[in-house]
Amino acid sequence: MVSPLFSASGHLVAIGGAEDKTSDLEILKKVFSLAPEGNQEVAVIATASSIPDEVLPDYEAAFSRLGASRIHSLGIRDRQEAADANTVRLIEQSGVIFLTGGDQLRLTHVLGGSPVLTAIRQRLEDGAVVAGTSAGAAAMPCTMIYNGAAADALRKGAVNMTFGLSFIDDLIIDSHFLERGRFTRLMEVGASNPEHLGVGLGEDAGVIIHPHGILEAIGTGHVILIDSLDLASSNIADLEMGEPVAVEHMILHALVSGNGFDVEARRYLVADELQAMLAGRVGQ
Amino acid sequence: MVSPLFSASGHLVAIGGAEDKTSDLEILKKVFSLAPEGNQEVAVIATASSIPDEVLPDYEAAFSRLGASRIHSLGIRDRQEAADANTVRLIEQSGVIFLTGGDQLRLTHVLGGSPVLTAIRQRLEDGAVVAGTSAGAAAMPCTMIYNGAAADALRKGAVNMTFGLSFIDDLIIDSHFLERGRFTRLMEVGASNPEHLGVGLGEDAGVIIHPHGILEAIGTGHVILIDSLDLASSNIADLEMGEPVAVEHMILHALVSGNGFDVEARRYLVADELQAMLAGRVGQ
Numbered sequence: 139m140v141s142p143l144f145s146a147s148g149h150l151v152a153i154g155g156a157e158d159k160t161s162d163l164e165i166l167k168k169v170f171s172l173a174p175e176g177n178q179e180v181a182v183i184a185t186a187s188s189i190p191d192e193v194l195p196d197y198e199a200a201f202s203r204l205g206a207s208r209i210h211s212l213g214i215r216d217r218q219e220a221a222d223a224n225t226v227r228l229i230e231q232s233g234v235i236f237l238t239g240g241d242q243l244r245l246t247h248v249l250g251g252s253p254v255l256t257a258i259r260q261r262l263e264d265g266a267v268v269a270g271t272s273a274g275a276a277a278m279p280c281t282m283i284y285n286g287a288a289a290d291a292l293r294k295g296a297v298n299m300t301f302g303l304s305f306i307d308d309l310i311i312d313s314h315f316l317e318r319g320r321f322t323r324l325m326e327v328g329a330s331n332p333e334h335l336g337v338g339l340g341e342d343a344g345v346i347i348h349p350h351g352i353l354e355a356i357g358t359g360h361v362i363l364i365d366s367l368d369l370a371s372s373n374i375a376d377l378e379m380g381e382p383v384a385v386e387h388m389i390l391h392a393l394v395s396g397n398g399f400d401v402e403a404r405r406y407l408v409a410d411e412l413q414a415m416l417a418g419r420v421g422q
Numbered sequence: 423m424v425s426p427l428f429s430a431s432g433h434l435v436a437i438g439g440a441e442d443k444t445s446d447l448e449i450l451k452k453v454f455s456l457a458p459e460g461n462q463e464v465a466v467i468a469t470a471s472s473i474p475d476e477v478l479p480d481y482e483a484a485f486s487r488l489g490a491s492r493i494h495s496l497g498i499r500d501r502q503e504a505a506d507a508n509t510v511r512l513i514e515q516s517g518v519i520f521l522t523g524g525d526q527l528r529l530t531h532v533l534g535g536s537p538v539l540t541a542i543r544q545r546l547e548d549g550a551v552v553a554g555t556s557a558g559a560a561a562m563p564c565t566m567i568y569n570g571a572a573a574d575a576l577r578k579g580a581v582n583m584t585f586g587l588s589f590i591d592d593l594i595i596d597s598h599f600l601e602r603g604r605f606t607r608l609m610e611v612g613a614s615n616p617e618h619l620g621v622g623l624g625e626d627a628g629v630i631i632h633p634h635g636i637l638e639a640i641g642t643g644h645v646i647l648i649d650s651l652d653l654a655s656s657n658i659a660d661l662e663m664g665e666p667v668a669v670e671h672m673i674l675h676a677l678v679s680g681n682g683f684d685v686e687a688r689r690y691l692v693a694d695e696l697q698a699m700l701a702g703r704v705g706q
Contacts, residue, residue, distance in 0.1 A: 290600040290624060292644055292676055316574040319603015322644075325676060340574060360576055360606075360666055364674070371692060373678070382644055385676035386690040390648070392576055392609060392669035394657070406670040408655060 144306045144401075147265040148174070150347040154313045154339025154359060155239055155272035159200045165344050165357045170204045170234060172267040172346070177233030178207040185214040185248050186240030186273040193238050201234070220252035229257040233266050237274025239313075243284045245277045246302060255303060262305060272313045275339060279311055280304045283323055292322040292329075295379040299327070308351060308401055309337050316340040316360055328366030329374045329383050335401055336364035345393075351401035352415055355393035363391040365404055428590045428685075431549040432458070434631040438597045438623025438643060439523055439556035443484045449628050449641045454488045454518060456551040456630070461517030462491040469498040469532045470524030470557040477522050485518070504536035513541040517550050521558030523597075527568045529561045530586060539587060546589060556597045559623060563595055564588045567607055576606040576613075579663040583611070592635060592685050593621050599646055600624040612650030613658045613667050619685055620648035629677075635685035636699055639677035647675040649688055 144150065149172045157165040170180075182197045184190035194211040201209050210228040214220050229235060235258055237245065249255040262268045268278075276282050282302035291297050310327050312320050315338030324336030337345060343359030355361040370386040377383065391406055393399065398412030407415060428434070433456045441449040454464075466481045468474035478495040485493050494512040498504050513519060519542055521529065533539040546552045552562075560566050566586035575581050594611050596604050599622030608620030621629060627643030639645040654670040661667065675690055677683065682696030691699060 290644060292600065316576065316603070316606055319600070319605070321603070321605040322600055325674070358666070360574060370690065382642070382678040383676065384678045384681050385674070386692075388674040390609070390669070390672040390674045392667065394666040394668045397668050406654065408670075 151269035152275035153271035153344035156341035173233035237270035239272030332366035338362035435553035436559035437628035440625035457517035521554035523556030526557035616650035622646035
C-alpha cells in the first residue's frame with residue numbers, strides 16, 4: 139500500500155506479544171503517546187483473539203490508566219461486523235487503533251477487503267497510530283507468516299504465508315521471536331525472497347515504524363533483524379518440498395530499547411544516531 | 423591445544439544430537455569411515471550420560487552394524503575411572519572415539535586433566551577420529567557453553583561457560599540448535615568475544631572438522647554458523663547483569679549436507695568448492 143517506503147503520516151507500532159499491561163505499561167504508554175494531538179480516543183480490535191471477552195478488559199484498564207478519553211472495545215467477529223457502519227465510524231474517530239493478539243489468519247480472513255480495514259488504513263494515512271501485538275503485529279506487512287514449525291522451519295515449504303493487512307511493504311514481521319526460537323522462519327522467508335527485511339520481535343518488545351522507514355526499538359526485550367539483501371547463495375530453488383535450505387550470508391542484528399534501524403539504507407542506528415535521524419528526518 | 427587452527431592428523435566430528443542410530447546411520451557411517459586405515463576398533467565414552475546402560479547398547483548395535491572389529495563401552499563414571507590404566511589402553515588402541523550426549527559439565531568434570539583425556543588428545547593427533555554428539559560436541563572447544571535459557575539468552579550473563587575439552591580452539595559449539603531455539607546463546611557469546619566462530623548444530627546434523635579448519639556439514643539437518651568477527655558494535659560491556667544485549671552486524675549462514683566452511687578465511691563453500699578444497703588442501 140505505501141510502497142516504496144512507509145510514508146503515512148501516522149505511526150505503526152509492532153509488538154512481539156506479552157507486553158506489560160499492568161505494571162509500567164512501557165510499550166502501551168509509548169503507543170498512546172503517538173496519538174495525534176487532541177485525540178485520545180482508542181479503538182481496540184480483538185478480531186484475532188478467540189477469547190475477546192478476556193482480552194479486551196485488560197486493554198481497557200491499561201489505556202484507561204494512560205488517560206484515554208474513550209475506549210471502543212471492538213470484537214469484530216465476522217465479515218458482517220467488519221462492514222458495520224457504526225464500527226467504521228468509531229475507528230474513524232480514534233487516534234489510537236490497537237490490534238490484539240490471537241490468530242493472524244483470523245484477522246486477515248475477517249478484515250481483508252472490509253470497510254473496517256479501509257478505515258484503519260485511512261486513519262494511518264491521516265496521522266493516527268496503528269499498533270498491534272503478536273498476531274496484530276505479524277499481520278501488518280503486505281505478506282505475513284501464519285504458520286511454521288519453529289523447530290526447524292528452514293526447510294522448503296515449512297513456513298506458510300499469505301497476504302497480510304498491507305500497512306507496510308518492506309518488512310516481514312514475526313512475534314514471540316526469541317521465546318519461541320523463530321529464527322529459522324525468517325531465514326526461510328529471506329532465502330525465498332531476500333528483498334524484505336526480517337523483523338523478529340521478542341516478548342515485551344516492539345518497534346515503532348516511523349515515517350520514511352525508520353525503526354525504533356522499544357520495550358524490555360529484543361528486536362532481532364535478519365537482513366537477507368546481500369544473500370550470496372541458497373539452494374532453495376533446487377530443492378524438493380521439505381528438504382533443508384542452505385543459506386550463505388545473511389546479516390543479523392539485535393536491537394534493544396533506544397536503538398534504531400534505517401530500512402532504506404540498511405543501517406543500524408545507535409541511540410544518538412537514531413535521535414538525530416528522527417529529529418532531522420522530516421527535512422531530509 | 424591445537425591453536426591457531428585445528429591441525430591434528432585425525433578428524434573431529436561434532437554432532438547436534440539425536441543422530442540416527444537405527445536406520446540409515448548416515449552420520450555414524452561417516453564417523454566410522456574416518457577411522458584410520460586398518461583400525462576399526464571403537465571406544466564409546468558415556469561419561470556425559472546419566473543413563474550409560476541405556477545409551478551404550480544403541481551405539482554398540484550401530485557400530486557393530488557398520489563393521490567395527492571391537493567396541494569398548496566405557497562408562498567412566500568418576501575421576502578414578504578416568505585414570506584407569508586399562509581404560510586408557512583401550513582408548514589408545516581405538517581408531518574411533520565417540521563421546522555420547524548427556525551433560526557436558528559432567529564430561530569435563532570427570533575427564534578434565536585425566537589420563538583418559540590425554541589419551542584421547544593423543545589419538546586425535548595421531549590420526550584417530552574423535553566424534554561427539556550433543557554434550558559430547560558442545561564440550562569439544564577450549565571454551566564451552568553448559569547452561570543458558572534459550573528463551574532469551576541475549577542478556578548479559580545468561581549463558582554459563584567454562585573450559586571445554588580443548589580439542590579445538592577456534593569455535594564455540596552448541597547442539598540441538600534449531601530445535602531448542604539457541605540462536606541467542608551464540609549471539610551472546612559472539613558479543614562477549616567476537617573471535618570464535620559460533621557453530622550451531624541441528625539434530626541429526628553435524629560437522630566434520632577437517633585438518634586446517636575446514637568444516638563439512640553432514641546429516642539430514644542444518645548447521646548454522648554465526649560469525650561475529652566483523653561485529654560493529656554492542657552495548658555488552660556497559661550493561662548490568664541481566665540487561666538485554668544489543669548487537670550490530672553478525673553474519674549468519676546455514677549449511678546443509680555437502681556444504682562447507684573455511685574457518686580461517688571465513689568463507690562459505692558450496693559443495694564443489696568444498697570438494698576441491700578437501701582434495702587440494704593438503705598441498706596448500
